[in-house]
Amino acid sequence: MAAASAAMTTLLRPSTSPHFLNPNKHRLSPRFPRLCSFSLPSSTPQTTIEAQPKLSATNVVDILSERGLVDSMTSDNLRSVCTNPNSIPLKVYCGFDPTAESLQLGNLIGMVVLSWFRRCGHKTIAVIGGATGRVGDPSGKSQERPELNVETIEKNRAGIRAMVYKILHRASVEVDLEMGCIKDEYLNPETNEYCNCFAVEDNFNWWKDITLLDFLGEVGRFARVGTMMAKDSVKKQLMSEEGISFTEFTYQLLQGYDFLHMFKNMGVNVQIGGSDQWGNITAGTELIRKILQVEGAYGLTFPLLLNSDGSKFGKSEGGAIWLSPAMMSPYKFYQYFLSVPNEDVVRFLKLLTFLDLKEIQELDETMKKPGYVPKSAQRRLAEEVTRFVHGAEGLAEAMKATEALKPGVFELV
Known part of the structure; x- marks a missing residue:
């Protein structure tokens, strides 16, 4: 467990910066700008109103439902928000952990759903799990994932980032140009700069500066152990012969914090994932509601790819x-x-x-x-x-x- 030990050492080091969340009345620390509206950070170049893509009148949730691409939603309000003329386009993200050099067919449906959101006028972000990939998601597993060394994770991260960017960028170029996005605004896959319509991020960029003591004090105290143990991904592991490690048990909080961070700093208000991600997604909406004390964060899951006989497709x-x-x-x-x-x-x-x-x-x-x-x-x-x-x-x-x-x-x- 060398990688886990190194990660723990990093997390336990004394923090040299203010708490990333202020426990005083649950208000946000000056380290992060308070989220009062769904907008990108002030450092992001702003485009003119004319350059913003117009929201399609087509309801993306209706489209996804008709095609069998909706398993569950945290709130049916998402359906009405999608076509609210007074709301700005939604910002939607889906995560991909670098557990191998390439994504598999089962990951494809996430990119398809992201593309449907783009086609209906919303903004999309693919998040590469450079940090969470070092822990391992227990969702859908009966055994703990094998530990990967840092070199392997870095290689996988680079390969998956380039692949996701290439597929989703190619899929969205025609739509983006039709909707008013400027060609030069597209994200360079080697940087972390945002384009107006589509982006690829890496959660290691915000996790690398967070210590364990900060995380436990500012996020962990809002997590209820009973709720965490009730998640299907955890219960399945608990029933296995090996049980579940503390590392994998906390994964849902790590993914939950990703949603909290992006909601707060990037205006991302929808997380999508496979049906086995329901527990991780709701962990994020719960943290947003408890810590930020605001509504407006939604989760949507799509079905896993299965053959008609119930076997895994792919x-x-x-x-x-x-x-x-x-x-x-x-x-x-x-x-x-x-x-x-x-x-x-x-x-x-x-x-x-x-x-x-x-x-x-x-x-x-x-x-x-x-x-x-x-x-x-x-x-x-x-x-x-x-x-x-x-x-x-x-x-x-x-x-x-x-x-x-x-x-x-x-x-x-």
């Missing part, structure tokens, strides 16, 4: 389905979607593509008619998802290889 005989072309070629990625069973393909078209529901319905009806060309729906699914992940060039590469090889039976390795 696994093959050769292992995980990776999003990085260095770990799985666009061709093999494309081929994986051609293997989707007929009973699942329509659902995955709704979950993982941006095709109009009417077009998906037509594909569904065509599958049931005589003369249907086998795998036509799967081919459309493969094309749309491969284009989203690997771009037009990656899709062209996959289709060219498919045509050249004409596999009767393919094997993922």
Whole structure:
């Protein structure tokens, strides 16, 4: 546990700065500007009103619900806030921990949901867990995650940051330009500067200066142990043979503080995540309500990617389905979607593509008619998802290889 010991040493060192939260009547310390409105910090360059993207009249929660992309929401008020003409666009974030060099297919749905928020006029932030990745999220696990050394985490962090930026930036460029964002405002993936519409952040940037004593005194005292133990992710670990470590037990507070920090300093008011993240997301909304004593923070979870038989979608005989072309070629990625069973393909078209529901319905009806060309729906699914992940060039590469090889039976390795 060398990395954990080093992290504990860092956290226990005497703080050289004021408490990041002032316990006096729960008011905020001058170290952080008090959040009175959902705006970026004053140091962020401001754009003119004309340059701000206009909020779409389409309700993103309604769209997500129609496509089966909503599992739970912390408040149904989120639905009305999405189209309130008097509110500014929402700022929405989704987190990705660097537990491997590449994200897997299960992570893709988070980027799809972020993209739907962008398409409806809201601002999105992808957060790389440079700090939380050193702890390990127990959600959905029955055993503690293996510890990664600092060098591995740094390598993973860099790779995932570049991948998330490339996919989401490419997906949002056309939408952003149509909505009034200036091309030069886009975030440089090597910096932490915000663009007007889309950004990638790393939670290590704010965690590196926080000590354990500060955290326990200013955040830990607002956390109720009974509530923490009632979280599904914790209960599952407690029932396992190994139990749960203190490190993983506190993970929900770390993710909760991420939401608190971003709500307070960046005006982020919505966190999204898979259904197994519900406990971590509500930990954040609870901290915001208790410490900042304000409302307006929302959480939304989407379903995990499962096959109709309940098995995890995104696994093959050769292992995980990776999003990085260095770990799985666009061709093999494309081929994986051609293997989707007929009973699942329509659902995955709704979950993982941006095709109009009417077009998906037509594909569904065509599958049931005589003369249907086998795998036509799967081919459309493969094309749309491969284009989203690997771009037009990656899709062209996959289709060219498919045509050249004409596999009767393919094997993922």
